[in-house]
Every structure is written in structure tokens, then in C-alpha cells.
Amino acid sequence: MSESAIRRLSLYLRALEEMGDDGEEIVSSRLLAERVGTTGPQVRKDLSLFGSFGTRGLGYAVRPLRVRLRDILGLSRRWSVALVGAGRIGAALVAYPSFRERGFEIVTILDNDPEKIGTRWNGIAIGPVERMEEAFRRNPAEVAILAVPAEAAQDAADALVRVGVRGIMNLAPVRLRVPEGVAVKHVDMAVELESLSFALRHLVR
Amino acid sequence: MSESAIRRLSLYLRALEEMGDDGEEIVSSRLLAERVGTTGPQVRKDLSLFGSFGTRGLGYAVRPLRVRLRDILGLSRRWSVALVGAGRIGAALVAYPSFRERGFEIVTILDNDPEKIGTRWNGIAIGPVERMEEAFRRNPAEVAILAVPAEAAQDAADALVRVGVRGIMNLAPVRLRVPEGVAVKHVDMAVELESLSFALRHLVR
């Protein structure tokens, strides 16, 4: 069950959601593959890791497959999310509607800036990071989005683990150390840009 | 030369930059590995893809390795960057100082919102996306950061390719189709969150 297979499932789900709204009933592995930039066999392999959802000779029924994928990905429930770091990136994420649509609801926002503490974003009062425990007693979250400066990230992550967070999406340019049983996904734009740079280094100018 | 090896090089470089400021002269593959969350042999394998930079029995000299890595990654030059999409995410990226520090300079900002066009961000006047060609004649860019809504992303990417962009970092939740010779890196937070959800789906509650 590779990480990349899971990521592709998420892409398949997105494609199916876009399709459903267009009224398509059936989709072939080939077509789905085209939409997410992979191949038919890859799609079938990925899906077959979790069962047989298709009909031979026909393809996959869009709606049921969508339901199955949501289920597999753990998206048929609500996830409570804590946002740590109410800077510009945090602001962008809070305003981003598709997280909530997909079941991720921000219930707690924490920051250290005294100017921000007490103000409300989307109806949620921003609390101080030092009072994380208190904030979590009121509004516990299973997942956290970490959007603080690099220097503050590891401490914040430690605190999050202490209050029971089981998954962290980290936007700070630091590799977090977390104990077993806590999942971390790194979104590292510097790394992405630098790998672009590598790809272009001999092609350009 | 795997994608993941390149990403690790970028992490090694970051670690080395942090170290250099602390005055450490020599680093072992083991130590470097620890800082980025991998293993000594992995570090040595990755580096050996590009040459032998270490001293047996000793380790790697921090500063020269840093220089070599910058070179390998194509970071010993300046890259001009066009930002398409001056929403909240765009705002966060423009304000983020480490892009510029690492040689990526935003020279053009484009958006479609009439309210924004003409205003200045970091001294750069926001232009209309429709006049991309004109904007690029004035301030050409090799790389683009795409931070527009999903529906607008493919059209914007097509336009960017037409004006000569060779690499795109895409933040829109869409898989872009681009011709051969154009590199795309996807930063897809929905996918990251959903793969977190998958990891937690049976562990939590």
C-alpha cells in the first residue's frame, strides 16, 4: 500500500467528483487515468489493492466508486483540524473552502502574535500557542496544520503531539521529528522550486 | 537520477546552510542523514550520483559541499519567477523571503481581479492575466508559480507555456497538461490532507 498509490486514489476521487457533477455514469480506467495523468493499468492496480469495484467489459460506476474511495481514504467522517500559525499561509488555508467541503473542519486556531490573539477568523477566536492544552480541551482536533516559522515548528509539533494530535500537515521548511504513531506530511515549496530548478538547469538560457 | 534523490539533495542543502551558520566545518553522512530524516548510506548514494565530495575517514566539508549542491541543483544562478494569481496564497508566497534568498525572484505578478490590477505588491505592479505576453516582454520569467482557482489553472498554464515558461509550480488542485520540455511540480494540499486521513482512518476514535 504505497504512499504514491494513496495519493493517486485522492486524485481519482477528485476526478470522479468533477465527473459526477457532469452526469457521467460510467468511467473506464483509461479515462480516469487520462484525467489524472497516469495509465489505465495503474488505475486498475491501485483500485484492486482494495477490492474489485468495476464491471468487466464496462468500467466503473462513478457514484459508487466515489463512495468507496471516500471510505478507503477515511473521508466519510469529519476531521477536526487545528491550525497553528495565523500568518499569511494560515489565512489562505482558513479561507480555502474545499478543506471543509471534504470533511476537514478547522476548529482551533493558535498563534503567538499578541496582535492576532483574540481576533476571529471565520468565527474562530485565535488563541495563544502556549495555551494549546486549554484550547484542545474545548475544541480537540485529530489533525493539525502547522504554518509557523521554521524556528518554531519543532516545538509546536512537540506540543501538538502532547495534546493528542495524530497527524500533522507541515508547511514549515523543516523536517519534523515525531514519535511513532504520528503521521506527518510535508508541504515544502522550497524543495519543489529547487527540484524545478534542477530540471531546468541545463535547458534554460 | 530519481525525483526523490533530487528532493533529498535540496534537504541536504538546507541542512548544510543551517549548519554553516553555526560554524561546523565537517559533517558525516550519518549526521546529515539525521537532520533530514534519512540514513547515512542514502546520503552517500545520493551524493555519489554526482561525484565524490567527501574525504574517507573524515566526512564532508560543509562549505564546499554546499557550493556543489547549489551548483547541482541549478541554484548558482538567478531565476526569474512570474506569479499568476494574486489571491491569499499568492500573497503569502510574495511575502516569503526565502524564495528570493535562494535565487528565485518574482518579477511579474498577474491576476484577473480588476480591484487588484494596478496595485503594487513588493513594488511590483499587478497586471491582467490577458496581457501576459506584454508583461513577459517587459519582465520575462523562466519559472511560474500558479496560484489561481482550479477552473482557471489549465488556461493559465497554456498561456504560460506560450510565452516561454519552462517550469511551473502549480498550487491549484488540478493536474496540468503541459507539452514535453516543460516541467511541472504539483503542490496539492488536498492530496496531502487526504493521505493523512488515510493514515489515520483506523487509528483515531
Add this chain to the structure above:
DNA sequence: CAATGTGAACTTCTTCACAGCG
């Protein structure tokens, strides 16, 4: 003696070909 550099073993992921089935 300590840590690199690397071929070889191993493991994981992807591609392929085709049997199976509606």
C-alpha cells in the same frame, strides 16, 4: 581507524499481457 564510495542484494513500484467475465 573512521567514514566514504560503490557493487550487489533486496525490496518496492510500475508496466505488461492476458485470462476472466459481464
Add this chain to the structure above:
DNA sequence: CGCTGTGAAGAAGTTCACATTG
């Protein structure tokens, strides 16, 4: 007849062991 489901082949990436060398 068409498209899925899958075992087997192939490719890619990682780990390991150790010979090498300052």
C-alpha cells in the same frame, strides 16, 4: 466483444556490506 482484475516480468529505488583511503 470490451474492459476489468491480476500474476508475472521488469524497472527503479533503497539497503547493505565491505573494500578503500586519507
